[in-house]
Amino acid sequence: MNPNRRLLPSLAALRALEALDRLGSASAVAEELSLTQSAVSRQLQALEAQMGVGLIQRDRKRLALTPSARDYLAEVRPALNRIAQASLSLQVKPAGGTLNLAILPAFGMRWLMPRLPDFARLHPDVTINMTTQLRPFSFAREPFDAALHFGKTDWPGTDALLLRGERVEAVGAPGMLPQGGLPQARDLLRRPLLHIQTRPDAWQDWFTAHGVTLQGPLPGTIHDQFSTIIQAALHGLGLALLPEYLAEQDLATGRLRRAHGGPIEARGAYYLVWPHEKARDPALTTFRHWLAGKAEPEDGLPR
Template identity: 65%
Template sequence: MSAPRRFLPSISALRALEALDRLGSASAAAAELSLTQGAVSRQLQALERQLGLDLVHRDKKKLTLSPEAQEYASEIRAALNQIAQSTLRLQTAPLAGTLNLAILPAFGMRWLMPRLPEFARLHPDVTINMTTRLEPFSFASEPFDAAIHFGRAEWPGTDALLLKHEQLLPVCAPDLVVGTALRGPKDILNLPLLHIQTRPEAWSDWFAAQGVEAPETVSGTMYDQFATITQAAMHGLGVALMPDYLVEQDLATGRLVALHPAPTETRGAYYLVWPTSKSNAPALRKFRDWLATKAQPEDPLPR
């Protein structure tokens, strides 16, 4: 069902309103839009007539928006950006299409990137653009067709493909434990612990999985990304609880040592998620079908 015309003002009028709100003056809005101030004023007048509302306060030559108009401008800004992004994708996409993918930096670099050359060979007609996003977002307001997500498959309005369960391993620089007797997981509590912001309960959950009674709040220093916490661990600042796929090379070369014999599976997992409305997009379908061949089984552990 299409919306009545009175609810769909012209793009030119909406751009004038948004620019006036963002820039604060009609002259600045006119300069950005390559219009005269009079043309900006006429666009706003036409918008007021169509909506049947007073949106602009006119004090001599100065134009200011009402509080209601400011809120309206803020809401339509995302829609205008979405239109611009969609138009850009349409103009620049090759025949088979472009996939705009939001990725998690560590997982994207260490797990996804080494596998992508195969996809490029199989589907040279698909272009994948990647941008880092650390937290879930609204697909309605961001120009992404899919995203790599860590957690559970509970992103509203999306479908999901499980890629990999996360398994954690406590690691540190070899020098940190020289002369230290580590008889079991409980002794790790006596070492400085490093935390990652995206996994605030990771250490508590890990100790619980090992049957260790740990303090309700496990103290330690906090890091925002795996790249920085890995460097902190390698420089002897403490023990980091790391996904096994991220530290394979560092363990193999001796830059890090593992303080537990085997990784421990966590409650979270990595997923490819995409808006249900885009499920049949050709580029996304090709990428999803290929990625499914790289994913691990749904439930690898006995329950």
């Protein structure tokens, strides 16, 4: 008998454990998995018995994962995701292969998506599955073949293709700014500023580029995506520092105004990155060669 066999728990039990962590109640788990609550409970009890470790905290009204179970699930969940993705790929079986791509939400929607119809026309046999990811991750632990990345080419274990640089400009709603913007860059410090989590030094760089020396950190609200920052700026909640490709439509229609000056070069650039071991994957190779033809830092953006 294989001594590791007892350490390979039932996939159904692992699905129940993962769903309980995500949904928070046995009734929600039962509904998602099309089981009864008693069946869910039996699966969880069987998993505890097999592992010899308490995984569930039980009281009269709810079930919750123990700290040990949460640590265990953090290791198991990427494997479950990979199994699900591999199963989907097996069912679809595209002739040209499948590319599982992690995208940045704003750049993926506004830069990549308008160009994808051309890829679909040229390579209809390649399937591209896309998932939003805001930060770098471990390719070994997540089911992605490649990712869109903003920053530097310092992602460990990967190769990279430069897609485009970035220029940013300070903008705000007309109610916050006079026509033509504020006369001095320092005047922006009298307005609330909107910050994005993934680029904590962006405003610092902007003020430095305009000759303003700052004392201490800049106040303001912090957001995780450009989409929320744009909405906050449009509603007059603060001044935003936006990439040109995100600001230009609202500037053209007058929904936003330039706060001061024009665009400046940002630190970092957009890249396609992929792990070394995926470099010869046929679907990735096809996509990478096509994307190289679109990687022009100053190309005109399709609308």
